[in-house]
Amino acid sequence: MKNFIQKTIGFVVAPALLLSFSACDQSDVSPEANLSTQNADAAHQTNSMNLNKTYTVELMELNGSGVHGMAHIELMGNEIEVSLEAAGLTPEMEHMQHIHGFIENNRNAVCPPMSADTNGDGLISLAEGVPFYGPVLVALDPYPTADATGMVDFMNQYTIARAARSLQNNVIVMHGMYVDGVYDPTIPVACGQIKVANQGK
Numbered sequence: 025m026k027n028f029i030q031k032t033i034g035f036v037v038a039p040a041l042l043l044s045f046s047a048c049d050q051s052d053v054s055p056e057a058n059l060s061t062q063n064a065d066a067a068h069q070t071n072s073m074n075l076n077k078t079y080t081v082e083l084m085e086l087n088g089s090g091v092h093g094m095a096h097i098e099l100m101g102n103e104i105e106v107s108l109e110a111a112g113l114t115p116e117m118e119h120m121q122h123i124h125g126f127i128e129n130n131r132n133a134v135c136p137p138m139s140a141d142t143n144g145d146g147l148i149s150l151a152e153g154v155p156f157y158g159p160v161l162v163a164l165d166p167y168p169t170a171d172a173t174g175m176v177d178f179m180n181q182y183t184i185a186r187a188a189r190s191l192q193n194n195v196i197v198m199h200g201m202y203v204d205g206v207y208d209p210t211i212p213v214a215c216g217q218i219k220v221a222n223q224g225k
């Protein structure tokens with residue numbers, strides 16, 4: 025009987041102690057300390073999310089190319105695996121493809137609107153697009169050659185610099201089509217914003 029009472033008291037007292045300890049913990053933490061703990065938690069979460077994320081890219085035509093496609097990117101640490109399928113490309117020709125973006129200040133790269141055509145020739149050249157999509161961050165090489173039907177089915181892995189890891193700030197651009205009977209390997213023919221599909225774990 026004595027044993028039973030002790031156990032019962034122990035059971036009742038323990039949660040009360042826990043409560044008072046946790047109340048004490050809260051009041052002991054200064055607002056500043058609380059804030060920095062939250063920041064550290066947030067930073068940690070961001071880092072771990074960046075370890076394994078997946079992204080999707082819907083490639084849409086530029087310059088009336090008729091090119092469209094989809095790409096998937098998996099980010100694992102500083103490695104990315106890129107798979108890309110596109111159609112409507114100039115058959116039997118090589119098509120440069122890059123991740124374009126800005127490395128400074130998390131500036132967001134976008135696909136160029138028609139107003140990017142500053143010389144008014146009706147086409148957005150590689151250079152005219154740069155103010156919108158930025159320089160090449162990752163060359164998705166070896167550049168594929170479209171098959172006889174104008175399709176590309178591509179996959180490769182790359183090690184990327186830390187600055188390129190905010191992939192959702194970047195775009196994928198594909199290049200190359202005939203302009204006035206001459207193949208221009210640089211002219212942008214498709215572009216798509218890289219979007220987060222999976223926050224990772």
Ligand SMILES: [Cu+2]
Nearest residue numbers: 121122160197
């Ligand atoms: Cu490019």
